[in-house]
Amino acid sequence: MPPRTPLPPHRRLPLLVTADGELLDELLRLAAAGGTEVELAADPAAARARWAPAPLVLVGADQAQACLRARLPRRPRTVLVGRSGDLDPGTEIAELIGAEHVAALPAAEPWLVDRFGECSGDQSGGTARVVAVLGGRGGAGASVLAGGLAVTAARARLRTLLVDADPLGGGLDLVLGWEQLEGLRWPGLTDTDGRVDPPSLVRALPSRGDLVVLSWDRGDLQHLPAAAMAATVDAARRGRDVVVLDLPRYLDDAAVVALQAADRALLVVPAELRATAAAARVVAVVAPHCADLAVIVRGPAPGRLKASEVARALGLPLAGTLRPEPGLCRGLERGEAPAADGKGPLAALCQRILDGLTDVPARGAA
Numbered sequence: 610m611p612p613r614t615p616l617p618p619h620r621r622l623p624l625l626v627t628a629d630g631e632l633l634d635e636l637l638r639l640a641a642a643g644g645t646e647v648e649l650a651a652d653p654a655a656a657r658a659r660w661a662p663a664p665l666v667l668v669g670a671d672q673a674q675a676c677l678r679a680r681l682p683r684r685p686r687t688v689l690v691g692r693s694g695d696l697d698p699g700t701e702i703a704e705l706i707g708a709e710h711v712a713a714l715p716a717a718e719p720w721l722v723d724r725f726g727e728c729s730g731d732q733s734g735g736t737a738r739v740v741a742v743l744g745g746r747g748g749a750g751a752s753v754l755a756g757g758l759a760v761t762a763a764r765a766r767l768r769t770l771l772v773d774a775d776p777l778g779g780g781l782d783l784v785l786g787w788e789q790l791e792g793l794r795w796p797g798l799t800d801t802d803g804r805v806d807p808p809s810l811v812r813a814l815p816s817r818g819d820l821v822v823l824s825w826d827r828g829d830l831q832h833l834p835a836a837a838m839a840a841t842v843d844a845a846r847r848g849r850d851v852v853v854l855d856l857p858r859y860l861d862d863a864a865v866v867a868l869q870a871a872d873r874a875l876l877v878v879p880a881e882l883r884a885t886a887a888a889a890r891v892v893a894v895v896a897p898h899c900a901d902l903a904v905i906v907r908g909p910a911p912g913r914l915k916a917s918e919v920a921r922a923l924g925l926p927l928a929g930t931l932r933p934e935p936g937l938c939r940g941l942e943r944g945e946a947p948a949a950d951g952k953g954p955l956a957a958l959c960q961r962i963l964d965g966l967t968d969v970p971a972r973g974a975a
Contacts, residue, residue, distance in 0.1 A: 623728045624648045624666045625648070626652070629691075636667060644726055653678075660682070670689065670696055682866050682869075690714065740854070741856050743874065745888025760785070760946050760947060762819075768821075769849060772855065775856060776795075782815065786946055792814045794826040796825075873902075876925065903926045
């Protein structure tokens with residue numbers, strides 16, 4: 610097969626997971642008939658990084674057991690595919706790996722062409738850039754950075770979604786001072802098991818201007834299904850310019866899905882020895898799920914630990930530093946959103962991060 614033309618950096622392609630050469634040839638033919646290119650993975654290890662972002666995943670019957678053993682997170686739009694004689698007991702294994710459909714060839718060929726065709730149509734809208742933010746330890750300031758990034762993007766007239774994926778956090782609506790705004794919270798989306806219409810999502814969530822927020826309510830803590838996160842991120846990619854994900858340090862299936870969908874992940878670490886040691890444990894868990902992971906070092910440094918020393922100890926590139934900003938803490942207590950006035954160390958850092966993250970032009974800019 611000739612090498613394919615390099616793709617735009619935002620484009621997401623269907624993922625085929627199979628080592629069966631004959632099955633692969635058949636699926637490539639069907640994808641071509643549907644008007645889309647595809648990504649290929651011979652096994653779950655090769656598929657893991659592209660599992661969540663893909664608009665459609667086809668798991669070959671030869672890799673179904675391997676995917677089950679790999680414990681890949683459940684996600685919408687997953688299909689178990691194979692020849693009629695290879696799929697028994699196809700329905701049972703499909704349920705175990707979270708596949709929504711079983712496609713037996715050759716009977717399912719027209720149906721698969723339609724699915725590939727839908728993905729071809731998705732490419733024009735999936736342009737959002739996704740950045741994930743995590744703390745190297747509790748209280749590191751990840752939620753404040755996430756809020757600052759979202760506010761800064763919205764000030765630049767980029768359509769922005771800020772997602773609170775940490776059920777044990779204090780809530781991003783509090784960080785922004787939005788607790789009283791009406792709108793849908795996570796408990797209203799936990800039954801989502803498929804695609805979410807982007808305009809409907811935006812209309813349902815709390816919003817001001819170009820910034821939309823998906824956070825938690827103050828009710829009983831609920832488990833966040835991976836399928837709900839996958840559907841939400843998929844809708845955000847198709848309907849927003851920038852998506853900011855505030856993730857927990859302890860990754861559940863939903864956080865893994867979000868992290869795998871991120872174009873870049875930022876780990877916020879205070880300039881302290883113990884914080885660096887704690888962050889090293891987080892890096893070990895996070896790094897396998899994100900190809901672009903960098904560190905933000907937050908001051909002050911009581912022991913005069915340098916930001917470059919923290920980055921070197923973690924084995925990560927240094928994406929920036931954040932100087933102390935007493936006025937920021939006072940503003941948060943008064944319900945003022947971080948970086949709202951575009952001034953100060955946090956606002957400057959957020960602007961630099963966004964400049965490096967996205968090439969989406971500000972709407973209305975000359």
